[in-house]
Amino acid sequence: VAPYLKKGSLLVDVTSVKELPSEIMEEHVPEGVEVLPTHPMFGPRIRSLEGQVIVLTPQTKGYWYPKVVEFLKTEQARILETSPELHDRMMSIVQGLTHFAYISIASTIEKMQVDVKESRKFASPIYSLMLDMIARIVAQNPYLCYSIQTQNRYIHEVHETFLETFTNLKSMIDEENQDDFVKAMSSAAKHLNDLEASLGR
16 A cells, blocks of 8 residues: 555554564655554454553654654553664564464474363463463464564574573483573573562562
């Protein structure tokens, strides 16, 4: 639709990747059309913008930008303004790594032919939470999940690091290397930082 927009109009996207869509929109809009790449960090089931994060990655701020921001503030959304590059780097972790790991766990449970209902009888609070989070991911559109994994240029590095880390941790278990495993887990916990707040949530 970009080439057909009239001067003074606004073009907005709501994609999970920002670098390439931003470039394409800017390239194809006529002179005088404002582009605002956005990423609402929630799905269509959310009925209110209150408290929801919306990422904005404007290359320029024209006539429409303050109006959009004012509308989002009125709706009590949480606005995060950043660059397309930083957005995609963060999404390679926030969505890329998370979806990849959870889909991998779901596929493992399937391959092991685990009776999930039966397993819930034995569930710890962590297992119950994890199953619910996995269900939220795998219930999404698989084509969307695939595109998130393939269209963000930073995700390849994330996948490689994840696999390398998994292999290293597995080797510690295989070799009964308790010291290194404890060090790795403790270091990861320290890096996450605010553990007490996480436990509370």
